[in-house]
Amino acid sequence: MTELVLAHDYLVQVGGAERVVAEWAAGFGATQIVALAYRPEKTFEAFRDLEVRASIPVAMSGQVERMLPALPAIAARTTVSGGDVALASSSGWAHRFRYEMPHVVYVHSPARWLYAADDYRLRLSRVRRAGLALSTPVLRRGDAEAMARATAVVANSEVTRERIRAAYGLDSIVVHPPVEPVATDAAPPTRDLPDGFAVVVARDRGYKNVRLAVDAAREAGLAIVAIGAGSEAIDDPKSGVHGLGRVSDAELCWVYRHASVVLGAGREDFGLTVLEAALEGTPAATIAAGGYLETVRPGVSGVYATSGTASDLAEAIGFARALDPAVVREWGQRFRRDAHVARLDRLIHEVVQRA
Known part of the structure; x- marks a missing residue:
């Protein structure tokens, strides 16, 4: 062996x-x-x-x-x-x-x-x-x-x-x-979150472009949950931005399951988080670049923004939310x-x- x-x-x-x-x-x-x-x-x-x-x-x-x-x-x-x-x-x-x-x-x-x-x-x-x-x-x-x-x-x-x-x-x-489900059992975060929200999972680094995701969610009329080291710095619940920082796998699983859409705004080499969310039936709205070209199937698991602007990503959010969770989940299973x-x-x- x-x-x-x-x-x-x-x-x-x-x-x-x-x-x-x-x-x-x-x-x-x-x-x-x-x-x-x-x-x-x-x-x-x-x-x-x-x-x-x-x-x-x-x-x-x-x-x-x-x-x-x-x-x-x-x-x-x-x-x-x-x-x-x-x-x-x-x-x-x-x-x-x-x-x-x-x-x-x-x-x-x-x-x-x-x-x-x-x-x-x-x-x-x-x-x-x-x-x-x-x-x-x-x-x-x-x-x-x-x-x-x-x-x-x-x-x-x-x-x-x-x-x-x-x-x-x-x-x-x-x-x-x-790509596997991040947890078998989901647990809600210690903080109450709104009923409808977008989620972005990324350390707050330049190429991750978390700020673009925040701006797009706001333009789409959605609160946004940001998860990852450094996201506490943008926490502003009154304006609909919930920067949770690091969370447990069980909490991340809960957020994936309850989010309306997962956002991908950075220059990713692969784009793992959109597939983790897909396994929970949550569609993606992303820029049409980098690894997202391989991890998102337009009209099946998510929607690409027509440009890298907040307004176009916001439009993609609207289309993505209409996708069938069962079909989204089936796409994630391929990985x-x-x-x-x-x-x-x-x-x-x-x-x-x-x-």
Whole structure:
């Protein structure tokens, strides 16, 4: 039996990439994961059942994103061992680890701080932006060399496949992420919410475009619930904006089930949340770009806005709300974990046989 070791950039948040790794642990029965940093209280509970090996001490793990200048060196010294093959989840770091066995790299996106700098640098100070700009050529060379060492490269979407080709000159195989209901039992949030509302699930970062989702919901005459780290900053219940911050999976499930529509306004590589909502019968209204072109089927599971403006997204909200929840749910079922694991398992066995 092939022993699989998992790897991930760092386990310090609740995000789509972390949820994918949690599904891998369940789907493959993996017991080991290697990461740069781990904060059990900040990420999915599923990781507490695994043997997590982190390179950065717990006391410093909360500052991992501030450690950018040192992370390439730390990643290069992070050893992945103890198995027959490794499956790495990377948005910029895990493919740089030192692998002592064949390894498959599953790319959520080439590192935004190197290849989508305008998005990433919005969050940095002027000094840090200048420093990153100066070091980018050297960092890109090291990044490309690390990716080229992968035994196989997998993209989470066609969008990401094109970005991998542009960044590294490598071809990759597309395997959509696994999507499961976020919880089996739903629990209402501690705060009362209105009967009809839209929901956006995203950390409040520039490329996520949460503000556009808020403006569109308002224009459509809907209250909006924003979920994700940083959404507390836009909390304004009197104006119909409910920024809940991080919530439990059971609470997120409740919100998905009771929302009139889920919004996608950011430049996503895949767009996991619209499928999580689809499994609960909730349609999507999104911009017609990025991963949403693969995760939303117009007229079936959602509606695309005709442009990236609040008014056009508001119009899409109106059309999406009329879709049949049963048909929406059926679309979401196409992306369940079993199909994802079966495809990756075949690829992993091919990698082991070639090694």
